Amino acid sequence: PTMEDFLQPGNKQVAAGYVIYGSSTMLVYTTGRGVYGFTLDPSIGEFCLSHLNIVTPPDGAIYSINEGNYNHFPEGVKKYIEYCKQEDKPTKRPYSARYIGSLVSDFHRNLLKGGIFMYPPTASAPKGKLRLIYECNPIAFLAEQAGGIATDGKNRILDIQPESLHQRVPLYVGSKNMVQKLQEFL
Template sequence: LGLTGKTNVQGEAVRKLDEFANSVFLSAMEYSQLVCEIVSEEMEGAARLSRSCKGRKYSLLIDPLDGSSNIDINGTVGTIFSIHRQRDEMMDESPDEDLLQKGSAQVAAGYVMYGPSTILVYTSGDGVNGFTLDPGIGEFVLSHENIRMLARGKTYATNVGNRANWFPWTQQFVDYLSEADALTGRPYSLRYVGSLVADFHRTLLEGGVYLYPGDKKKSNGKLRLLYECAPLAMVAEQAGGRASNGTERILDIQPTELHQRSPLIIGSAEDVALAERFVQAA
């Protein structure tokens, strides 16, 4: 528990468990001999695990411990991951450009949620499945087969504490969801954990919309495109949902930086489309 006294490349305070989680994934991926490079929220640049990538076909982009502000209160945290194929495994020095691939190029993506139970949810481009860790046998067991997201939900998740900094469209959209109207199934209920993994997992299973938009202080939002937005966008779309920055499909965005940020609206297809209409009308 507690802080290390360091700050990461994002300018955020690093917690001891952040640092530990990052080291665990580095060690595990080096041992696997499948991954050549890792991009992590906790590291400024990519970590190359082998001078030659021959035989190491993949790059891993990861948020080792999402929601780490919840650690000291025993709240839900998780890991978000994105897997890309190395474009040239013979290169001795892989430039960042090799890692800056669109989300549509992911070969697999998902997350692990460490809550009352430990759940792995992932897709390799052919639907979404969830696996729950059975401590008795030390294995993940298929518990959520072929997950499909509702076309429309009844909840929304966002940090209302940022309302004073929201752009008008965000305020108008949240106000709309909060109004009572039986014909359109409103009001929606607010559900917000403050851990992207936990908020998205609920949205995946129960429908609705999660949004962390750009605002007056952070026009590009807070979340990182490569290892938070893109992997969850792949999961959402494979489950029949939708993910957008408000004007563009998340998986179509061409990244230009390893730690690039992006606004995120993700969830049930109809709810995300509704949010996009509010953006377009602004």
């Protein structure tokens, strides 16, 4: 293989997934035909289909972001966070802030319940902190297969042409309507 083999946009992926550990162990994956979850049954040592064709709700009530970096976020992200905190019964706001600090854990919860995960650029990481090829692309593929959206704020994550193996990008991913609303602020 050559470097060019690795530097392909995410829309060329054929599969993506993750394993999450907690009160149970779950494998979530896609091959481009929906998202499926398998939970480990320790009594037989096998993963059993537990979540058939996962669909992310188009709206959610959870936003996930490290608000400790609030002062360093772009102005549009700050305004969206304030929007999330405003009371508005028709849109079921204020939303709940839930941030585990683990991309997969935060994404997994939002995948199932609806929500948005945000990792914007900051002054110390102006290009973002998450890696395009092996963090953002797989999550974006899963999100889109479940009906969600993944963007860097301007571009669809899966359409970004990688320039380097460890290239970093901002990431906004989750429920379709929540990500679209964020984009209005950006």
